Amino acid sequence: MRFFSGRFKQSGLLVKMxxxxxxxxxxxxxxxxxxxxxxxxxFFIETFSITNFKVLTQIKESFESYHQSVVxxxxxxxxxxxxxxxxxxxxTDPVKLLRAYYNLSQQMKRVSSxxxxxxxxxxxxxxxxxxYSTDRTYWPINDEELRNHPITRDTRLxxxxxxxxxxxxxxxxxxxAEPTIVASKALMERMTGKSYxxxxxxxxxxxxxxxxxxxxxxxxxxxxxxxxxxxxxSNRTDLIGDKATELLGYAAEMERTSADYRTAKVMGKELIxxxxxxxxxxxxxxxxxxxxxxxxxxxxxxxxxxxxxxxxMAALLIVFLxxxxxxxxxxxxxxxxxxxxxxxxxHYVKVGGSYETRQIGHAFNxxxxxxxxxxxxxxxxxxxxxxxxxxxxxxxxxxHFLYNTLASxxxxxxxxxxxxxxxxxxxxxSLLQNAIGHVSETITIGQELVNLRNYVFINxxxxxxxxxxxYFAAPDCLQYHIPRLIxxxxxxxxxxxxxxxxxxxxxxxMVWREGELLICEVVDNGDGMEVTVDSALPNVKNxxxxxxxxxxxxxxxxxxxxxxxxxGVSISSERGEGxxxxxxxxxVAE
Numbered sequence: 133m134r135f136f137s138g139r140f141k142q143s144g145l146l147v148k149m150x151x152x153x154x155x156x157x158x159x160x161x162x163x164x165x166x167x168x169x170x171x172x173x174x175f176f177i178e179t180f181s182i183t184n185f186k187v188l189t190q191i192k193e194s195f196e197s198y199h200q201s202v203v204x205x206x207x208x209x210x211x212x213x214x215x216x217x218x219x220x221x222x223x224t225d226p227v228k229l230l231r232a233y234y235n236l237s238q239q240m241k242r243v244s245s246x247x248x249x250x251x252x253x254x255x256x257x258x259x260x261x262x263x264y265s266t267d268r269t270y271w272p273i274n275d276e277e278l279r280n281h282p283i284t285r286d287t288r289l290x291x292x293x294x295x296x297x298x299x300x301x302x303x304x305x306x307x308x309a310e311p312t313i314v315a316s317k318a319l320m321e322r323m324t325g326k327s328y329x330x331x332x333x334x335x336x337x338x339x340x341x342x343x344x345x346x347x348x349x350x351x352x353x354x355x356x357x358x359x360x361x362x363x364x365x366s367n368r369t370d371l372i373g374d375k376a377t378e379l380l381g382y383a384a385e386m387e388r389t390s391a392d393y394r395t396a397k398v399m400g401k402e403l404i405x406x407x408x409x410x411x412x413x414x415x416x417x418x419x420x421x422x423x424x425x426x427x428x429x430x431x432x433x434x435x436x437x438x439x440x441x442x443x444x445m446a447a448l449l450i451v452f453l454x455x456x457x458x459x460x461x462x463x464x465x466x467x468x469x470x471x472x473x474x475x476x477x478x479h480y481v482k483v484g485g486s487y488e489t490r491q492i493g494h495a496f497n498x499x500x501x502x503x504x505x506x507x508x509x510x511x512x513x514x515x516x517x518x519x520x521x522x523x524x525x526x527x528x529x530x531x532h533f534l535y536n537t538l539a540s541x542x543x544x545x546x547x548x549x550x551x552x553x554x555x556x557x558x559x560x561x562s563l564l565q566n567a568i569g570h571v572s573e574t575i576t577i578g579q580e581l582v583n584l585r586n587y588v589f590i591n592x593x594x595x596x597x598x599x600x601x602x603y604f605a606a607p608d609c610l611q612y613h614i615p616r617l618i619x620x621x622x623x624x625x626x627x628x629x630x631x632x633x634x635x636x637x638x639x640x641x642m643v644w645r646e647g648e649l650l651i652c653e654v655v656d657n658g659d660g661m662e663v664t665v666d667s668a669l670p671n672v673k674n675x676x677x678x679x680x681x682x683x684x685x686x687x688x689x690x691x692x693x694x695x696x697x698x699x700g701v702s703i704s705s706e707r708g709e710g711x712x713x714x715x716x717x718x719x720v721a722e
Contacts, residue, residue: 219258
C-alpha cells in the first residue's frame with residue numbers, strides 16, 4: 133500500500149493532468165448527451181402532442197355529436213304536448229291510467245329514435261308520479277329512488293340546464309351494473325315556467341368509452357373528468373370513480389392559459405398531460421401519456437449511454453497514453469528526488485529526458501553538494517550547542533535549594549540527629565556530583581532513580597513525609613541510557629506545586645519498555661491543573677525550579693532536539709484528580 137502511495141505521489145503531474153482531462157471529457161460528454169436527449173425529448177413531445185391534440189379534437193367532436201343527439205331528444209320530449217299532459221294530469225280511473233301509460237310509451241319510442249345510434253335509456257318522471265323508461269337496464273333505479281336521488285334534486289335547482297352527472301350508487305351498484313352518466317333536465321311549461329316533470333338520459337360508461345377506445349394504447353390513456361375531479365369515464369376501468377384533484381388542477385390551468393400540454397408527475401409517474409374542455413358537458417377530456425413508455429421507444433437511452441461510454445473510454449485511453457509519454461521523464465526524476473532522502477542524500481539523480489527535466493536534474497545534484505556541506509556543519513554545530521546547554525544547565529544549581537538544604541542539615545546537627553544529618557549530606561553530595569561532575573549527556577535509568585531518591589530524601593527531611601514517592605522500574609530497563617535530569621523536573625513540580633490544596637498525597641515513578649520505546653511516567657494524585665487541548669504541555673514554564681534551570685518545556689525541547697519529533701513529553705491532568713506526565717524515549721543501550 134505504501135508502495136502504491138509513493139508511486140502516486142511521484143506521478144502526481146500525470147495523475148492531475150489525467151484527472152483534469154477525465155473530468156473535462158466526462159463533463160462535456162454528459163452535458164452534450166443530456167442536452168441532445170432533452171432536445172430530442174422536447175421535439176418528440178411537441179410533435180407527439182400535436183398529433184394527440186388532433187386526436188382529442190376528433191374525440192371532442194364525437195362527444196359534441198352525441199350531445200347534439202341528446203339535445204334533439206330532450207327537445208322532442210319538451211315539445212310533446214301529449215307527454216306534458218300525461219305527466220301533469222291526475223288519474224283516478226285505472227283504464228285512463230293504462231291508456232296514459234300506453235300513449236306515453238308510444239311517444240317515448242318516437243323520442244328515443246333520435247338516439248338509435250347510441251346505447252342510452254330515456255327516463256321521464258312527472259309531478260303526478262307517472263314515470264316511464266325506454267330501457268332500465270342502463271340505469272337500474274326504481275321510481276321511488278329516482279324521486280329522491282341527488283341528480284333529481286340538482287336538476288330541480290337548475291331547471292333550465294341540461295347537465296351531465298356521474299352515478300354509480302344505489303341499486304346500480306348493488307346489482308353490479310356498470311357506471312352510468314346521466315343527462316338530466318327539468319320539463320317546464322313555456323308560458324308559466326312551471327315544472328311538470330324531469331327527463332333523464334342514462335348513458336352507460338362503455339358508450340362514452342367507445343368514442344375514444346380506438347385511440348388508446350399502453351401508456352396512452354384517455355379519461356373524462358367532471359368539475360369536481362371525479363373520473364366518469366376512462367379506458368382504464370380502475371380509475372373510474374376516483375377523484376383526481378391534482379389532475380383537475382392541471383386541466384383547469386391548461387384551459388386558463390391555453391397551453392397545448394404540460395409534463396407533470398401524476399399517479400406516481402412522469403406523464404405528458406393534454407386536455408380539452410367539453411363545454412356542453414362541463415367536463416374535461418384528458419389525455420395522459422406515460423413519458424417513459426412513449427419516449428423509451430423513441431430514444432434508446434441504454435444504447436446512447438453505451439456508445440458514449442465507449443467513446444469516452446477510447447478518448448481517455450488516448451489522452452492517458454499521450455500524457456504519460458509527455459510526463460514520463462519528469463515522473464522518473466520525481467521518483468529519484470523523492471527517494472534521495474532514503475539514502476541520506478548520497479545518491480545523485482540521473483540526468484535525462486527533455487531539456488527542462490535535464491536542467492532540473494543538474495540543479496538538484498548541485499543542491500545535494502551544497503546540502504552535504506551544510507548538514508555536516510549543522511550536525512557539528514548542534515552537538516556543540518547541546519553540550520554547551522547541558523553544561524550550562526548543570527551549573528544552574530539554585531542557591532535557595534543549597535541554602536535550604538544546608539539549613540536543614542544545621543537544624544539536624546543542633547537537634548543531635550547526626551546520622552540523619554550525615555545521610556542528608558551524602559544525598560546532597562551524590563546529587564551535586566551527578567549535576568556538576570559528569571560531562572556525558574546520558575546516564576542509566578538506575579543512576580537517574582538514585583538521583584531521584586536523593587532529591588526526594590533531601591526535600592522530605594526539610595518538609596516532612598506528607599508526600600510519599602514510589603518507584604517502579606522494570607529490571608530490564610535499568611541499563612538503558614537517558615538524558616541526565618529528565619525525570620527530576622517533574623518530581624520537583626509534583627512535590628512543590630501538586631499538593632497546595634491537599635494535605636498529603638503520593639507520587640509514582642514508573643519505567644517500562646513498549647517495543648522499541650522506553651516509557652517513563654510520573655503520576656501524582658494532587659490538585660491537578662488545566663491542560664489545553666491544542667497543546668501537549670500546560671503553561672508551566674513560569675514556575676520556579678528549586679534545584680536547576682531545567683524546566684518542563686526544557687525537557688521536552690531537549691528530547692526532541694536529541695532524538696527527533698517522534699519523542700517527547702505529554703501531560704494529562706484533571707482538577708482534583710492529579711497529573712500524569714508521560715515521557716517517550718528511544719531504547720539507547722550505550
